Amino acid sequence: MTGADRRAAAAARHRLLPEGRVAGPMPWVIAIMMFLTVLAAAAGLGLGTAVQSVGAELAGRVTVQIVEANADRREDYSGRAVRLLRKSPDVRTLHPVDPAVLADQIRPWLGEEAVSGDLPIPALIDVELTPGSTQAKVARLRAILATLSPSIRIEPHAAFLQPLGQLLAALGGLAAGIVLLMAVATAAIVVLAARAAHDSHRGTIDVLHLMGATDVQIARLFQRRIGLDALFGGLLGFTVALLVILLLGARLTATGSDLVGAIRLSWIGWLVLAALPLGGVLLATLAARWTVLRSLGRLL
Amino acid sequence: MSAIVQFENVGLRYGLDSETLSDVSFSLHGGGFYFLTGASGAGKTSLLKLLYLAQRPSRGVIRLFGEDVVTLPRNRLPGFRRRIGVVFQDFRLVPHLSAYDNIALPLRVAGMVEAETHASVSEMLNWVGLGDRADARPATLSGGEQQRVAIARAVIARPEILVADEPTGNVDADMARRLLTLFEALNRLGTTIVVATHDLPLIGQVEGAQMMRLDKGRLSDPTGSLRYPPRAQAAVAP
Numbered sequence A: 001m002t003g004a005d006r007r008a009a010a011a012a013r014h015r016l017l018p019e020g021r022v023a024g025p026m027p028w029v030i031a032i033m034m035f036l037t038v039l040a041a042a043a044g045l046g047l048g049t050a051v052q053s054v055g056a057e058l059a060g061r062v063t064v065q066i067v068e069a070n071a072d073r074r075e076d077y078s079g080r081a082v083r084l085l086r087k088s089p090d091v092r093t094l095h096p097v098d099p100a101v102l103a104d105q106i107r108p109w110l111g112e113e114a115v116s117g118d119l120p121i122p123a124l125i126d127v128e129l130t131p132g133s134t135q136a137k138v139a140r141l142r143a144i145l146a147t148l149s150p151s152i153r154i155e156p157h158a159a160f161l162q163p164l165g166q167l168l169a170a171l172g173g174l175a176a177g178i179v180l181l182m183a184v185a186t187a188a189i190v191v192l193a194a195r196a197a198h199d200s201h202r203g204t205i206d207v208l209h210l211m212g213a214t215d216v217q218i219a220r221l222f223q224r225r226i227g228l229d230a231l232f233g234g235l236l237g238f239t240v241a242l243l244v245i246l247l248l249g250a251r252l253t254a255t256g257s258d259l260v261g262a263i264r265l266s267w268i269g270w271l272v273l274a275a276l277p278l279g280g281v282l283l284a285t286l287a288a289r290w291t292v293l294r295s296l297g298r299l300l
Numbered sequence B: 001m002s003a004i005v006q007f008e009n010v011g012l013r014y015g016l017d018s019e020t021l022s023d024v025s026f027s028l029h030g031g032g033f034y035f036l037t038g039a040s041g042a043g044k045t046s047l048l049k050l051l052y053l054a055q056r057p058s059r060g061v062i063r064l065f066g067e068d069v070v071t072l073p074r075n076r077l078p079g080f081r082r083r084i085g086v087v088f089q090d091f092r093l094v095p096h097l098s099a100y101d102n103i104a105l106p107l108r109v110a111g112m113v114e115a116e117t118h119a120s121v122s123e124m125l126n127w128v129g130l131g132d133r134a135d136a137r138p139a140t141l142s143g144g145e146q147q148r149v150a151i152a153r154a155v156i157a158r159p160e161i162l163v164a165d166e167p168t169g170n171v172d173a174d175m176a177r178r179l180l181t182l183f184e185a186l187n188r189l190g191t192t193i194v195v196a197t198h199d200l201p202l203i204g205q206v207e208g209a210q211m212m213r214l215d216k217g218r219l220s221d222p223t224g225s226l227r228y229p230p231r232a233q234a235a236v237a238p
């Protein structure tokens, strides 16, 4: 069979269903669904990345605070704490926060007095722990530092950012749930549309059936048409969603916040988003095929 | 003597009504020309539907080409349907397809290559006198032209059996005569012809044709000829 012959045969097959859309408003509904699905998936993936980077950032980090009003004693404790911590196998790196930097950071909150030295500011040591159970290491370090002075506190970062991480994770899970529900709704729409298309072309189907066309031959006509309709709707919804994501991304970056800035799409995330319209077409094609085959199965 | 179609005690019941067809038994031989007559409502269309596999009987055995089609799995039926051409009473042309595409349908269903399809359909269009109407939609064709498209479509794939349900129902006497000539030509090429009609004078016009009559769903054999091989068959038998 030559290429031209195959094309002519395909064109003849495609003429079997009349020109134009067979599925009524289905492509537009799919466009809306795809728009929402892509947004939900982008939100889920972006939040997932944020949870991961925030989590990784926080997991192995603690701050040691020396809350001592007397500046000399504070410096003394700070130096001894640093030496003690350096010896601990639980500590990977540490660096004492420069009091000047700290003063700069809190000046907007506490005013000029903060820098004057009248107001006691705790000395801070940022500590990165070695990999492993943060809880156990923190407990050990706390015991070591307690021998030095009760004014020394140790504060794991995860403790105060944990609720935020949990919120991000919950939102991500919600987004994944929405994507799943959208897939179910899309399949349902396609089943209804395929049923309607099947009913309105009943005459053609009966004639083909009585000529000895197989169910699969007939189903292919519909699955192709509905797949094309879904492709149209899917690409439309995807394109609009992409524009919205790019605009939102620019806004997120513009906030300048580390946390908000951590909501980012990895290249895998982009791949997943790009796969959504293709998945939609596949889903629509399969749903249409299943529906038409089921209807045909009721014929002799 | 091998029968191409065999009905044994076939009964058909639609829903809970009384039987539309009862105890129908007959054999058709390859190469024969058969008329099925009976009053309107006698069950002619129902019997033909059983024959072209649009309907399952409620009881009895139907054998086509030597195989019991009642118990055949569904996926084997298309192969049998491709060996039977049907001219429906209401033609059932696909309205959005041209005359050419309508006639080409059975060949495309069978997967014939387009070049061969083109040759066959063009030849067929000329044969039924519609060579210049290839691109016309059914709605723009006259009743007689539509009927010729329907007949061309039924015979294009060289079926072994041609079934026609009241093909002369809505045409004038002259057209009816020409249709019969067409069927006779096909019959001479070896196609078994089964024509349902209540037009009795028509039957006398085909030499060697045999007649079955349905009366309230029961078959009678007024000429007794069904029990014997058709003349055409006898003539070609070695």
Ligand SMILES: Nc1ncnc2c1ncn2[C@@H]1O[C@H](COP(=O)(O)OP(=O)(O)O)[C@@H](O)[C@H]1O
Binding pocket: B014, B020, B038, B039, B040, B041, B042, B043, B044, B045, B046, B047
């Ligand atoms: N699909 C159907 N459902 C129910 N009854 C039917 C159906 N088709 C035909 N009948 C009934 O079966 C009887 C025979 O109809 P039919 O086979 O069309 O007769 P004919 O073709 O000889 O006029 C009629 O009483 C008709 O009403």
Ligand SMILES: [Mg+2]
Binding pocket: B044, B045, B046, B089, B165, B166
């Ligand atoms: Mg009838």
